[in-house]
Amino acid sequence: MKTPVCLVSIDYAPSLGGVAIAVGRLVRSLIANGADVHVVVPVFHGGPSEPQRTIENGVTVHRISMDVTTGLQSSSFNFLQYVRALDREVNFALFHSFFLITAYACTLLAGKRPVIVSIRGGDLLTEHHPAIRSSAIFSLQKASWITSVNQVQLDVARKFVNLDGRSSVLRNGIAAVPESMRWSLATCERGVVGTNGEFRRVKDIPLLIRAYAKVDRQHRRKLRLGGRFAEAIEEKWSRTLMRELAIEDEVEITGQRPHDAVIASLPKLHVYVQNSAFEGLPNALLEAAACGVPLVATAVGGMTEILHDEEDALLVPHGDPRALGRAIERVLSDEDLALRLSRGALTVAAELSLEREQREWLELYERLT
Numbered sequence: 001m002k003t004p005v006c007l008v009s010i011d012y013a014p015s016l017g018g019v020a021i022a023v024g025r026l027v028r029s030l031i032a033n034g035a036d037v038h039v040v041v042p043v044f045h046g047g048p049s050e051p052q053r054t055i056e057n058g059v060t061v062h063r064i065s066m067d068v069t070t071g072l073q074s075s076s077f078n079f080l081q082y083v084r085a086l087d088r089e090v091n092f093a094l095f096h097s098f099f100l101i102t103a104y105a106c107t108l109l110a111g112k113r114p115v116i117v118s119i120r121g122g123d124l125l126t127e128h129h130p131a132i133r134s135s136a137i138f139s140l141q142k143a144s145w146i147t148s149v150n151q152v153q154l155d156v157a158r159k160f161v162n163l164d165g166r167s168s169v170l171r172n173g174i175a176a177v178p179e180s181m182r183w184s185l186a187t188c189e190r191g192v193v194g195t196n197g198e199f200r201r202v203k204d205i206p207l208l209i210r211a212y213a214k215v216d217r218q219h220r221r222k223l224r225l226g227g228r229f230a231e232a233i234e235e236k237w238s239r240t241l242m243r244e245l246a247i248e249d250e251v252e253i254t255g256q257r258p259h260d261a262v263i264a265s266l267p268k269l270h271v272y273v274q275n276s277a278f279e280g281l282p283n284a285l286l287e288a289a290a291c292g293v294p295l296v297a298t299a300v301g302g303m304t305e306i307l308h309d310e311e312d313a314l315l316v317p318h319g320d321p322r323a324l325g326r327a328i329e330r331v332l333s334d335e336d337l338a339l340r341l342s343r344g345a346l347t348v349a350a351e352l353s354l355e356r357e358q359r360e361w362l363e364l365y366e367r368l369t
Helices: 018-033 071-090 100-109 130-142 151-157 205-213 232-244 259-268 281-288 321-331 335-351 354-368
Strands: 004-006 035-045 052-056 057-066 092-098 115-119 143-146 168-169 194-201 222-229 251-253 269-273 296-297 315-316
Touching: 004 018, 004 071, 018 354, 035 071, 035 296, 057 151, 071 100, 092 100, 092 222, 100 115, 100 130, 115 151, 115 354, 143 151, 143 259, 143 354, 151 168, 168 194, 194 205, 194 232, 194 259, 194 281, 205 222, 205 232, 205 321, 222 232, 222 259, 259 281, 269 281, 269 321, 281 296, 281 335, 296 321, 315 321, 321 335
Parallel strands: 004 035, 004 092, 035 057, 092 115, 115 143, 143 168, 194 222, 194 269, 222 251, 269 296, 296 315
Antiparallel strands: 052 057
8 A cells, every 4th residue: 555645845846946856856756665645735826726636747736726815824724724635535644844834734734643844945934924933833843853955954943943853954866967968178168157046036146147247258258047037126136237237248048948958058057156145955056066067156055064165166155246256267267176176066966866865765754654
């Protein structure tokens, strides 16, 4: 008999966001090991719609409208009622919330059954509205086990609840890239600086624009923004900066692309930059590392726990465009440095293998059930 699992996530495929990609990896692993997985996804928008239940690659996916125009409390109650009815139908053996703010329904309904709460990047308690914070603390108190992609977020959670004996850092994994598809100085596009993702405010694209403009013109060629802006106001401000700094003609914004196309584009970059204000452990950075692209990153969040300055990346303080620009220029102008960082990035990616991530998740599930 297959173990029935309720996995609640803030995001899921076909989205290419970091949470959706990480949940997809976990779900595939669980299915391959005999679990009956139901993924429940709250869908935030301005109008009502009926819940949707579909079968996608052997997984039952439930997309539930969260019509916040009727109020957060009302929409949350409707979401809870749906999960309650689903549990009566399936009788789940384990609940797993793959984002702290979706954990309340799991911890409220589980009773004595195990609940895993996974804190993700951008999911710090301090970022939430007080009403959401209270339910988040309740969820952390009731959870059987709490995971995070970095130690920073567990340390923040410890300020609110006791995590002794029921928490662990479980980092994202990344697939190895064949050697023929990896970065090299001979095949990359010299002078091309890039980053990938969904450009929310925390990604701080304006900082990258300012930093790029400070790179000496003889070394820079193009700034490639591989993704789309999540907010119109952030895109407007970024484009205003490009005009003011006279680099509009050097900036390429690709928009959202298929994941395979994103991976294939990485080795063409001369340097990959992750200059966020905060990060859990970004999949985009790990994908660049797996391709061996030289890395420049801000010294924030989980990136400081896996990267070592001057060995596998150049780390700079967040909010300093001059320091970020100098780091980018160093990679563009120093072949020996670029090659050293490339080798270091591959080492980091090898240590964060998919096999390790899968093994740690399965061991946790087996221990709790």
